[in-house]
Amino acid sequence: xxxxxxxxxxxxxxxxxxxxxxxxxxxxxxxxxxxxxxxxxxxxxxxxxxxxxxxxxxxxxxxxxxxxxxxxxxxxxxxxxxxxxxxxxxxxxxxxxxxxxxxxxxxxxxxxxxxxxxxxxxxxxxxxxxxxxxxxxxxxxxxxxxxxxxxxxxxxxxxxxxxxxxxxxxxxxxxxxxxxxxxxxxxxxxxxxxxxxxxxxxxxxxxxxxxxxxxxxxxxxxxxxxxxxxxxxxxxxxxxxxxxxxxxxxxxxxxxxxxxxxxxxxxxxxxxxxxxxxxxxxxxxxxxxxxxxxxxxxxxxxxxxxxxxxxxxxxxxxxxxxxxxxxxxxxxxxxxxxxxxxxxxxxxxxxxxxxxxxxxxxxxxxxxxxxxxxxxxxxxxxxxxxxxxxxxxxxxxxxxxxxxxxxxxxxxxxxxxxxxxxxxxxxxxxxxxxxxxxxxxxxxxxxxxxxxxxxxxxxxxxxxxxxxxxxxxxxxxxxxxxxxxxxxxxxxxxxxxxxxxxxxxxxxxxxxxxxxxxxxxxxxxxxxxxxxxxxxxxxxxxxxxxxxxxxxxxxxxxxxxxxxxxxxxxx
Numbered sequence: 001x002x003x004x005x006x007x008x009x010x011x012x013x014x015x016x017x018x019x020x021x022x023x024x025x026x027x028x029x030x031x032x033x034x035x036x037x038x039x040x041x042x043x044x045x046x047x048x049x050x051x052x053x054x055x056x057x058x059x060x061x062x063x064x065x066x067x068x069x070x071x072x073x074x075x076x077x078x079x080x081x082x083x084x085x086x087x088x089x090x091x092x093x094x095x096x097x098x099x100x101x102x103x104x105x106x107x108x109x110x111x112x113x114x115x116x117x118x119x120x121x122x123x124x125x126x127x128x129x130x131x132x133x134x135x136x137x138x139x140x141x142x143x144x145x146x147x148x149x150x151x152x153x154x155x156x157x158x159x160x161x162x163x164x165x166x167x168x169x170x171x172x173x174x175x176x177x178x179x180x181x182x183x184x185x186x187x188x189x190x191x192x193x194x195x196x197x198x199x200x201x202x203x204x205x206x207x208x209x210x211x212x213x214x215x216x217x218x219x220x221x222x223x224x225x226x227x228x229x230x231x232x233x234x235x236x237x238x239x240x241x242x243x244x245x246x247x248x249x250x251x252x253x254x255x256x257x258x259x260x261x262x263x264x265x266x267x268x269x270x271x272x273x274x275x276x277x278x279x280x281x282x283x284x285x286x287x288x289x290x291x292x293x294x295x296x297x298x299x300x301x302x303x304x305x306x307x308x309x310x311x312x313x314x315x316x317x318x319x320x321x322x323x324x325x326x327x328x329x330x331x332x333x334x335x336x337x338x339x340x341x342x343x344x345x346x347x348x349x350x351x352x353x354x355x356x357x358x359x360x361x362x363x364x365x366x367x368x369x370x371x372x373x374x375x376x377x378x379x380x381x382x383x384x385x386x387x388x389x390x391x392x393x394x395x396x397x398x399x400x401x402x403x404x405x406x407x408x409x410x411x412x413x414x415x416x417x418x419x420x421x422x423x424x425x426x427x428x429x430x431x432x433x434x435x436x437x438x439x440x441x442x443x444x445x446x447x448x449x450x451x452x453x454x455x456x457x458x459x460x461x462x463x464x465x466x467x468x469x470x471x472x473x474x475x476x477x478x479x480x481x482x483x484x485x486x487x488x489x490x491x492x493x494x495x496x497x498x499x500x501x502x503x504x505x506x507x508x509x510x511x512x513x514x515x516x517x518x519x520x521x522x523x524x525x526x527x528x529x530x531x532x533x534x535x536x537x538x539x540x541x542x543x544x545x546x547x548x549x550x551x552x553x554x555x556x557x558x559x560x561x562x563x564x565x566x567x568x569x570x571x
């Protein structure tokens with residue numbers, strides 16, 4: 001056994017400190033040889049009954065433990081904060097950085113040599129990766145996996161995506177409230193994350209594309225026995241990674257991030273991937289900018305999954321999953337060489353991949369949509385950038401000029417969006433302020449504003465919507481997001497008034513407010529920020545320290561990493 005492992009500073013000492021560390025662990029029934037120098041593997045678990053997406057992680061932890069024991073390691077499971085995307089107010093994104101802090105400090109403080117990250121729900125995966133990357137011990141991800149396909153009235157329905165559709169149908173008088181409520185139970189039929197290509201499944205797909213998980217991690221359903229087998233194999237592999245000293249910094253290179261950008265375009269992934277990848281890059285010291293996401297703008301949409309297509313993650317799994325996507329990217333020269341948790345190159349994940357349903361995973365020659373990757377927009381309305389997702393947008397609205405109707409706050413929006421006398425048409429551009437990182441706070445998923453009820457009744461299902469917030473990865477529409485600087489930070493978005501004209505061009509990558517500089521200067525002199533919503537605790541720390549969207553909305557003092565050993569004892 002190797003005797004110079006990190007855990008020896010806790011469990012290898014033949015003194016009072018070693019006695020304390022070993023003795024209290026032994027009250028759980030661990031024998032002497034568990035502390036004989038073998039790798040100690042932490043299982044970082046975001047299981048919670050308030051995070052339904054992650055409710056199966058207790059079972060997967062047992063699979064990981066089996067693999068760790070088999071490989072000669074010692075598994076120890078520990079909890080960290082769990083972020084229930086569908087349950088937390090004001091938004092789970094407010095707490096992503098808090099989870100990252102929890103993960104970082106837990107890994108650093110405990111005597112472990114490597115860590116398995118058990119997550120899945122939208123913010124748990126990036127939060128865990130950010131924390132682990134900042135300590136840089138060997139780490140690997142096991143995702144909770146998607147739910148089974150939703151079923152209602154004999155057809156498949158998708159989590160999130162069909163919620164938005166059904167909600168608009170009720171507002172239009174096309175669906176009864178009784179039917180709406182009846183669909184509720186059929187949508188979520190098993191443990192797991194959204195089975196659409198929402199943020200959770202997007203991040204699992206990108207983790208696989210970056211080589212931070214074993215192949216097939218992204219798409220295996222949460223309740224599929226093969227996911228438990230994957231957890232077992234992951235437990236076995238992390239012990240080997242400790243022996244090899246294979247760390248996140250060896251895997252999360254710039255090429256890995258570019259592969260993630262390409263994969264996000266190919267799968268029709270969530271716009272939220274932008275802020276998460278930027279934040280993660282900041283932790284590992286990779287030079288990644290918002291403009292780099294333009295590298296994927298010409299990648300065709302290959303995965304025909306909601307919200308950009310018609311199928312669901314269960315279908316994606318059976319069609320071949322991410323290995324097929326990676327193979328098609330590689331075959332067309334869009335997959336860069338990069339190390340993975342297996343120690344080899346990412347191209348190994350694509351070897352032998354076979355597609356079993358060409359309507360679910362399309363080819364480059366016959367895509368769902370051509371050149372469907374995210375577009376970065378800049379202009380006097382978004383000097384530091386904004387994004388739009390063409391694969392989920394209405395084509396003709398991607399080149400548009402219209403009159404703005406402004407909602408100053410989310411409360412203003414909710415109070416007035418259904419007014420019959422709201423002065424809007426299908427060509428109006430809806431603008432929402434105060435929903436950025438500082439403004440809400442936490443940058444919530446409210447950017448896909450509801451279509452005004454008077455227009456819904458006329459059959460309108462999409463119009464341009466602009467905000468400094470985010471939208472759910474399950475959502476769709478011509479929605480311009482992450483406008484930076486945000487309005488609360490003094491960005492130009494805060495100066496927009498109802499009646500102003502705005503021009504959008506996804507082709508040219510521009511977003512402009514057609515108001516004279518003189519008028520904007522006068523408005524800026526009169527502008528005042530909203531009083532902060534929180535004045536204590538973590539939320540105050542967040543508001544005071546959060547970076548803007550183009551920096552990943554991390555906290556300024558968390559950027560980078562600290563790999564120094566902990567030398568001071570507790571007693």
